[in-house]
Amino acid sequence: MAAATTHPTPGEARSAGTRPRGGARGVLGRMADKYLLIVYSALAVIYLLLPVFVIILFSFNNPPGRSNFLWSGFTLKYWLNPLGVAGLGDAVLLSLEIALISTIISTILGTLVAIALERYRFRGRAGVNALVFLPMATPEIIMGASLLTLFVAIGAAPFFPLNFATILIAHVMFNISYVVVTVRARLAGFPRHLEEAAADLYANEWETFRRVTFPLILPGVVAGALLAFSLSIDDFVITNFSAGKTQTFPMFIYAKAKIGIPVQVNVIGTSIFLIAVGAVLVTTLASRRSNKR
Amino acid sequence: MGTLLKRHRWIAPVALLAPGVLWLLVFYLYPALQMFQSSFWSGTLETGFTFSWDNYTNYTKALTSYAPMYARSIMYAGAATVLTFLIAYPLAYTIAFRGGRFKNLLLFLVVAPFFTSFLLRTISWTILLSDDSPILRVIHMFPGVPPEFRLLATPIAVISGITYAFLPFMTLPVYVAVEKIDFRLVEAARDLYAGPWRPGGAIVGFIVGGGLATVLGVAFEWDFLITGLVGGVTGAAIGWFFISESFVRVTFPLSVPGVFAGSLLTFIPAIGDYVNAELLGNPDTTMIGNVIQNKFLTQNDYPAASALSFMLMAGVLVVVAVYARILGTEELSASAGRM
Numbered sequence: 001m002a003a004a005t006t007h008p009t010p011g012e013a014r015s016a017g018t019r020p021r022g023g024a025r026g027v028l029g030r031m032a033d034k035y036l037l038i039v040y041s042a043l044a045v046i047y048l049l050l051p052v053f054v055i056i057l058f059s060f061n062n063p064p065g066r067s068n069f070l071w072s073g074f075t076l077k078y079w080l081n082p083l084g085v086a087g088l089g090d091a092v093l094l095s096l097e098i099a100l101i102s103t104i105i106s107t108i109l110g111t112l113v114a115i116a117l118e119r120y121r122f123r124g125r126a127g128v129n130a131l132v133f134l135p136m137a138t139p140e141i142i143m144g145a146s147l148l149t150l151f152v153a154i155g156a157a158p159f160f161p162l163n164f165a166t167i168l169i170a171h172v173m174f175n176i177s178y179v180v181v182t183v184r185a186r187l188a189g190f191p192r193h194l195e196e197a198a199a200d201l202y203a204n205e206w207e208t209f210r211r212v213t214f215p216l217i218l219p220g221v222v223a224g225a226l227l228a229f230s231l232s233i234d235d236f237v238i239t240n241f242s243a244g245k246t247q248t249f250p251m252f253i254y255a256k257a258k259i260g261i262p263v264q265v266n267v268i269g270t271s272i273f274l275i276a277v278g279a280v281l282v283t284t285l286a287s288r289r290s291n292k293r
Numbered sequence: 294m295g296t297l298l299k300r301h302r303w304i305a306p307v308a309l310l311a312p313g314v315l316w317l318l319v320f321y322l323y324p325a326l327q328m329f330q331s332s333f334w335s336g337t338l339e340t341g342f343t344f345s346w347d348n349y350t351n352y353t354k355a356l357t358s359y360a361p362m363y364a365r366s367i368m369y370a371g372a373a374t375v376l377t378f379l380i381a382y383p384l385a386y387t388i389a390f391r392g393g394r395f396k397n398l399l400l401f402l403v404v405a406p407f408f409t410s411f412l413l414r415t416i417s418w419t420i421l422l423s424d425d426s427p428i429l430r431v432i433h434m435f436p437g438v439p440p441e442f443r444l445l446a447t448p449i450a451v452i453s454g455i456t457y458a459f460l461p462f463m464t465l466p467v468y469v470a471v472e473k474i475d476f477r478l479v480e481a482a483r484d485l486y487a488g489p490w491r492p493g494g495a496i497v498g499f500i501v502g503g504g505l506a507t508v509l510g511v512a513f514e515w516d517f518l519i520t521g522l523v524g525g526v527t528g529a530a531i532g533w534f535f536i537s538e539s540f541v542r543v544t545f546p547l548s549v550p551g552v553f554a555g556s557l558l559t560f561i562p563a564i565g566d567y568v569n570a571e572l573l574g575n576p577d578t579t580m581i582g583n584v585i586q587n588k589f590l591t592q593n594d595y596p597a598a599s600a601l602s603f604m605l606m607a608g609v610l611v612v613v614a615v616y617a618r619i620l621g622t623e624e625l626s627a628s629a630g631r632m
Contacts, residue, residue: 036535037383037386037387037391038387038391040383040384040387041383041384041387041388044380044381044383044384044460045384045399045402045403047380047457047460048402048403048405048406048457048460048461049402049405049406050417050421051406051409051413051414051415051417051418051421051457052405052406052409052414052417054417054420054421055409055410055413055414055417058417058420069419069420069423070420070425108312109312109313109316110313112309112310112312112313113309113310113313113314115309116305116306116309116310117310119306120305120306120309122303122306122307128310128314130617131314131317131318131321131322132317133617134321134613135317135321137557137558137561137609137613138561138606138609139561139562139564139565139566139582139605139609140562140565141565141566141567141582141585141586141602141605142325142565142602142605142606142609143321143324145328145585145589145598145599145602146324146325146327146328146602146606147320147324148589148595149324149327149328149330149331149595149599150320150323150324150327150328152331152338152342152595153327153330153331153342169320170320172316172320173316173317173320173321176313176316176317177317180313230407230408234407234410234411236411236412236568237567237568240586240590241589241590249410250410250411250412253410253412253413253416254412254568257412257416257572261416265413266413269409269410269413270409272408272409272410273408273409276408277405277408280401280408284397
């Protein structure tokens, strides 16, 4: 850090910049600058995308037996019958229900917390900050396990035996923090003078919120909700601890992992991927258009 | 309503906070305390559980039986953190400084794996690393590779699975930190005769490369002296030929907060992970997460499982507290917000 601050101002740097300075870097250094980093990074991106490619490819596989493990020819038949395995449709439906409900609850709760943290100075603010931060820095297995001990200790309905409600409780819990940080990021760059203008024009607090504040933070709220939805629909570890006999889509996959994954699972996985990519594209384009306006 | 809010200024923040904070207190914080209490239980699900401080033996029993699994979890998570750093740093640097108009597209590709199921991605690795996969066939073409060499069900598969799973968690914070660097500082350093970093680069490269490779060697169960030496020589070569003084003096120091944030975001989830060890490993790669999962969900041995996970939680909390004390939580929250 100290080294950086002792450097000259940008003006000086520019005037000195006309001097040739490539000589000291050496041929290999310049080659590294030019190609090596690019090639290395391209390989890293390929590494990141390779399993995604495998998931998509194997949704078109035509395996002779039950396990979708070796490439054995192209077919579309599983795409035409995506829910043709016992239990798969129910699991997907359950995952969608939980993701939807937990997203709605956690988005509301998280947005309110974000507004309070960004707008008000109050005692215990540091404590709330820590409480919001900690779930993002705790291994999932610990959150799942400790919730399970709570449900077992209570030992009575509606918490035990584990059911739909306990999954929902867990999902809202781990989603809130992510909504808070996403909405706060939007609130941090918020043009406060617009709210003051509304107040000057005799809008009361509620009207100001509804007509000015909320529309402006809406992109942050939508981003938080999308994040919560994708975390919820993909969660396995915490769900596994709070689901009991109820089976979500990730739990269905895990249960089948040892005995062979049906090809339909890849079809559903690929569809979720395409929908998610589509949602991101749409929101990116929409925010770009609104920024231009 | 308006006058009431003005007279009691504390009402608004409390009303806004209450539902969310209560949810986290009741379903995040309180369960952690409950887990501590449960770790002093004895009994079974059928007979019911009784609490007694005398059941501290749950902890001594857990430590004597499962110390190797704790050690292995730390080792695997550490090795995975080193590997994600080695892959993510150059990648984030390239996107930030060379991305140009493809910057957003490249960032999108980094997070794209998150749009598919985490489990399906791990299962994809079982396909990619299996004995009949094209990757293995290519490896076996090389002379000197023993015919019994395999990847699936080895520590290599588990560590590379963890590395893969958390790579975006390292890449994004590093990118956020590197992207903020004013490139004119780098140019200024070059104008002030910052050149290649020959002997210094070679020496530091040897130490850093050797150290990192030794960690990996231990985790992979290879001969760590040879691994360390190979890593040291590679590091020295990279330091001699490719590392410039401007990188060492300007870019890297300014990106250190991102590296720390990324390391924490990788190491913490990695140490509790059990899916990779379960799907890609063998019985000798069991991590502490597998033990906890098994005791909670298969054996219903809640007291022992609570003691095991409470110790894991305590360890993680110490790491997080030290981190938050020194570096604060802003960087972490910022990168979480970007995902």
